Amino acid sequence: METVPKLGNNVPPKKDKLQGKKKKPWERRSPGPQRSLSGAQDPFAGPAPVPVAVVQKFCRIDKSKKLPRSETKIRSRLEAAEAQEEEISVKAARSELLLAEEPGFLEGENGEDTAKICQADIVEAVDIASAAKHFDLNLRQFGPYRLNYSRTGRHLAFGGRRGHVAALDWVTKKLMCEINVMEAVRDIRFLHSEALLAVAQNRWLHIYDNQGIELHCIRRCDRITRLEFLPFHFLLATASETGFLTYLDVSVGKIVAALNARAGRLNIMTQNPYNAVIHLGHSNGTVSLWSPAMKEPLAKILCHRGAVRAVAVDSTGTHMATSGLDHQLKIFDLRGTFQPLSARTLPQGAGHLAFSQRGLLAAGTGDVVNIWAGQGKASPPSLEQPYLTHRLSGHVHGLQFCPFEDVLGVGHSGGITSMLAPGAAEPNFDGLESNPYRSRKQRQEWEVKALLEKVPAELICLDPRALAEVDVISLEQEKKERLERLGYDPGTKPPFQPKPKQKGRSSTASLVKRKRKVMDEEHRDKVRQSLEQQPQKQEKAKPMGARPSALDRFVR
């Protein structure tokens, strides 16, 4: 049984078999072995080949869209852009070699159900370092716990309903602070770094540092039920009992937007890590998607017949899992269609949902946690059979997968449980982005950089790539205005005026001839263009397949 990432496993990436007729320069080695002075020859001359699939992963230009006919000048620009992209993506693909770690996995022996493997078995099988990641904190005194891992995955903060707030480096088990806020704690969340901690208390929102010192009490955010932090925008999104969704910019301490959801008490909230859109679950079975730039929800999806109990979005932003009071667990496609991909009825419905970095879905049902796994990273979890199940000593109150560790943290009424979930997390971390092993100095440097790269709040929208598109509406508008102002369209070519020539060659007849020549050429161009467009139209017009048979009406 393989588990948690193994360090130092230096297996070079497999070389894919080269396919296709025309090989790109980076795919093939140099033609013949080059002889050196010593007479020895390099068996692996030239740059190493790069698998096509990996390169494709880094290509961003959408070549499926057909461009209108373009002039040579534009075409050369486009070609340059494409060449550049290819070069970049090949470089990126080459650097994949540096991602040495491989995700862990759990595999049953011929037909054995992985869900039957309990935590004790896993702990027994894995190495000591990994086994130490499974632990239980028995904290029965202060009631059901909510928990949150920091972005690096190194630190854990939890808050019990009866006021117990603690933060610790959970790998080394070093306690950073432990306080009792003497007030009900509804939710707890790390801000951009582990040094700051937002706690939603009964009355107001409080912010503590890692020593447990209260830094701020934000009274404008009152009766908060759920907290969510958008790391790239430095926004703390809060959902309140009064039905307001408030965005607080923690870098400047200003409330960016306070949106009234008009749907009563808000107590289900999650964020889409892909586009920083906030998902709210409502009691009328809908899930609404919010951005601070818009007063109304970006989208509203009717998911369940009863109230929504939990919502989770996976790290790629393609799938959303929802569970409702109708005991159903559904997975929705978030790429434009918002249709359910799969659904399953759970015996008691899931009260809490969480997606891991690699797309595992955890659901807390009563005192049981089920984890489902998909085929690969981008595929939705198949709900047919759970990948893992675990029974806890109390009812689940909070769920989160730890980033960069195959660990699922569960807060429940009996305390905190950290259970091992092989294959949950991304095995390789970006040292510049979120480094679990960073020092204090590194953290401070990163903080400055992150602040410099802060994304404005108003850029949050459903399709983040829309920013790379031209604003067609105002383009057209401006064009129209210019036309009105000038009285003519400066974009159009002026009519051809033949130049006067000497030695009697610019007789009226020859002028007319020349004019006609140009006109004909233009006309031919036009015809050619229309001919190019015609076959497309015809294809569209033709019905699919052969003539419909009379028996078709019986086909179900």
Next chain:
Amino acid sequence: MSSSRAAESLLALNQQEELEDLPREYPLSTSEDEGDSDGERKHQKLLEAISSLDGKNRRKLAERSEASLKVSEFSVSSEGSGEKLVLSDLLEPVKTSSSLAAVKKQLNRVKSKKTVELPLHKEEIERARTPLEQEIFNLLHKNKQPVTDPLLTPMEKASLKAMSLEEVKMRRAELQRARALQSYYEARARREKKIKSKKYHKLLKKGKAKQALKEFEKLRKVNPAAALEELEKLEKARMMERMSLKHQNSGKWAKSKAVMAKYDLEARQAMQEQLARNKELMQKIQVASESAEEEGGAEEEGEPFVPDVVNEVQMKVDRPNPWMFRNHSGDTKEAEVQGDPEELAEPAAQEAPESEEEGPAVAEEILLKEFEERRSLRQKSGLNQIAKPVGSQEAKDLSSQEVLSELRALSQKLNRESHQSRKQELSSTRTVLVVQREEAAREEEEPLLLQRPERARTLDELEELGKEGCFQNKELPRVAVEGQQLERNPSNHLGVPKEKKRKEQMIDLQNLLTTKSPSMKSLAVPTTVEELEDEERDQRQMIKEAFAGDDVIRDFLKEKREAVEASKPKDVDLTLPGWGEWGGVGLKPSAKKRRRFLIKAPEGPPRKDKNLPNVILNEKRNIHAVAHQVRMLPYPFTHHQQFERTIQTPIGSTWNTQRSFQKLTMPKVVTKPGHIIKPIKAEDVGYRSSSRSDLSVIQRNPKRLSIRHKKQLKKNSVD
């Protein structure tokens, strides 16, 4: 004009045909037989006279007792002989001689050619060849009118046999109703005519003129020949005007007005109006083609030959109300009436097989029509027998046809009404269906087939219903299946949305939410649930009960509808109440004004969530984000897509390796820090080579370095 003449000629032909028919049908009378034999005798005598011409009295042929065996010098008679004489027998010479071969061949050829027999065979006559003949044939045989025996047609007989008492009663009631309606119409027309309001009549006339113009335009497009006829009619009216000088203030009324005109403004106006009318009528119409004009000329020349009745018809052309002169001999809508039967018959024929239910109504119409036609034809045949002058007969015919057309129009109207009512019924059934579908979703277990509406009316609707049923049945498993497919092969991932797009229309909100999903079998069952697991069914029942009250779906649909309404572009109303008319409380600007000042908003593009019933997508633009987007296309690009493609690759270090990031962000020209960049001079550009070049400015591309630069670089490195 010409059409009427054509009709005349047709009718004449018709009569001839009938006359010709007679001898064939009746057994030959004896007198005719006698006439025949008389001729023979004369012929014989003539032959004898010829033979006796040559002076000497030839010996006369002995008189035979048997009449048939006469032997003549000039003709060969085979009468009486047992065997028939054949032409070929005669051809064969006693001795075979070669000189006769050519003659024989000729004769053979003649024989092989078919000669026209007289009288023609019956089939030969009935086969209509030329279009004219075909027309006549159609006229004659359309109604299966017995030509010889003017009793009942087989159809009539059949219908008489088929009709039961109730049917007859029904038919009679129908006819009564039609007659009543007709009388109502007449009464209305009369009433309208009596209205004294000049304004009313003026408006009416204007409306009619407009209508006529429109129709004429349409006619000109569709049927130029008919349009020409219309033009000719106008020409005729002009002629009449020129002849009669009716509108030249020469009548009694005009003279009386002329006396008053000096003092009475109204009278003056009336006179002027009349003069204007005269002018209008006298105006020559520009005919499009020369041939038409020629025709017109021919018409004018041929004027005296046209019977008076036709002129009468033309005189009544301008009468405003066709209902008022149906007793007279003419009708302005002659052409229409003639065209009518076919027009009516065709749609009826098309409709008939389409549906059973429509059948009776259409059949009624057809029967009615037939009845009318028969009546008119009978009148015609009666006329034929009495042999009246052609013109008057035509006139009567016209009048009868006119009545016919009116009746037809009435029955059509009735039909249409019934149609509409049926349509309403259908729509109501459809709504019922929708409601039922909603209910179906609520009670999942109920079989779907039971909830079909009572009965499908026509084939089309049956199909539609079938489709809907299909959706219902198809939808249920689809979502789950799709999910499974997705799970099975992730590579299929991208293909699915496409497929979905094709099926998007079919996505049903009900099914989305009420899909039965397989229930989970979990190993570890939550402790509190353990007892409940056995009673899963009860639990489901409980859930159903709990959610019975709040209809989530209906609320959502309502919300969506509101959102759609709100996002639609609004019309701009620029009416100012009280501007140009009275304003105040309870007064609204007139409809005309409102219409005039209402700027209709253009229809926007279709909503993105049009085919996604469970989604409301916000269509508003995010203005803040738009502010960060590019809104001007840089120079060489002509289309935004081209430019977008060049900026799709990110250049930030987050998305790229360090090397490529550096390369992407490298400036075009790199200068050493601290170096002073001097302003550009003419010699720098290349007018005169400068002795010293700027080595600190190194171009990005080393290839582009000139040879001189390279040399200097080398020198530098050597130093």
